[in-house]
Amino acid sequence: MKLNSSRSLLTLAAVAMLAGCSMIPTYERPAAPVAAQWPGLNATATNEATVPATELAWQDFIGDASLRELIRLALANNRDLRVAVLNIEQVRATYQIRRADQFPTLNLAATGSRQPKTDGSGAISSAYTAGLAMASWEIDFFGRVASLKESALAQYLASEEARKAAQISLIAAVANAWLSLQTNDELLALTQRTLATRDDSLRLTKLRLDNGAASALDVRQAESLTAQARATLAQQRRLRALDVNALTLLVGQPLPDALLTSAASATVPDAVVRRAGPPQASTDPAGGSAVHAVTSVGATFREVPAGLPSDLLQRRPDIRQAEQQLIAANASIGAARAAFFPRISLTASAGSASNELAGLFKDGSWGWTLAPQALLPVFDAGRNQANLGSARVGRDIAVAQYEKAIQTAFREVADALAGRATLGEQLQAQQVQTDAEADRFRLADLRYRNGVASYLELLDAQRSLFGTQQAVAQTRLAYLQNQVVLYKALGGGAPPPSP
Structure with a gap:
């Protein structure tokens, strides 16, 4: 190797480095393809002076101690969340590999060879070397390795956002499963009381038949x-058994019996109760009040403001994950562009060389070698161009996925807001209907016992009351679960992004 050519090559490389030949396109965040306001929500409602969902820890959002403990156990033992955490470690290792590619790798190397001389004397020639060796380190003048590192970094950040999204989903899933279990417990108790009443009614009817009165x-x-x-x-x-099985899977361990029940009182907002009016004192067929049958189960949830659709870009981990994947795809274009330029690599070694093994490391045996290499693509049958086209299409796909993530988030929040606006009214109307059906049953029972009404009228009133009680319980479950869904849709349940 000639020294002058080596200097010329290094000078050219330095000039290219100083020129800052970055091949990564300038990243621009796509415009959010959604409306500026939530449908059916005025501007004052979106600027409520309350804590945003992302700043409200799930421990503060959930008021029931049993549910908080179940969520704590799920965060510690759920296997899906554990896989998400391990995925972060795996992607982090990939990023560290890409970052290490920017630096030379030094190895201790020792070689030895023996072969016959070609002069026909039959003698054996020997050569031994030992020292440090650097094999084919790519000097990243055109940013190919740096682009790959940036892409790996964005993928790592995306995996971290995926873990946050998994945590949010897990918290919401546990809360919804627990609410479903509590509602089914309430419906089970209601059905047991109804069955007992109907058994008594059947025995009474048979007795009346024996006496000729039925x-x-x-x-x-x-x-x-x-x-x-x-x-x-x-x-x-x-x-109920299915709810327990689902909750057990989410928590990741057998459920303590003490956590399957709640001591919390009803959580229908005061405004809903005021609209419905005071509970009626009518008695249901199970011997309790109609109101009590559907309001003894629940967990308190704090109200969260909707904010603006643009806030979701910073709040929702799944949107931030999609954006990081877009940044990674954008960086991959830089690596594909750099493949069109010369790839300069350097191989070097320094150590001792001798014709005899015993002569290694003696005075005069030390030396070094330096072998730079530059490869410029001339003909590759369109491979580099195809890689660049694939990278560009990959970015377009990532843009579409990012926009779809925003639209999906917008729809989820809008649906939850629609539920918050209507489920309360539906619940109070059904509660009034239940009170009316309870009083109707009481009157039908009196009329039947006095011989004024037929038994069919009494049975119809009893059947209607049972149906409305079940409907109130289901609507109340939907109301509470909608609060959880809104908290999740707004990005609650995970720490806010780092500044």
């Missing part, structure tokens, strides 16, 4: 209604 048709109708309640009871037991 017909066989009345008995059959009572038997049918009792069998219906018994079937509903079996269904509620099955649904």
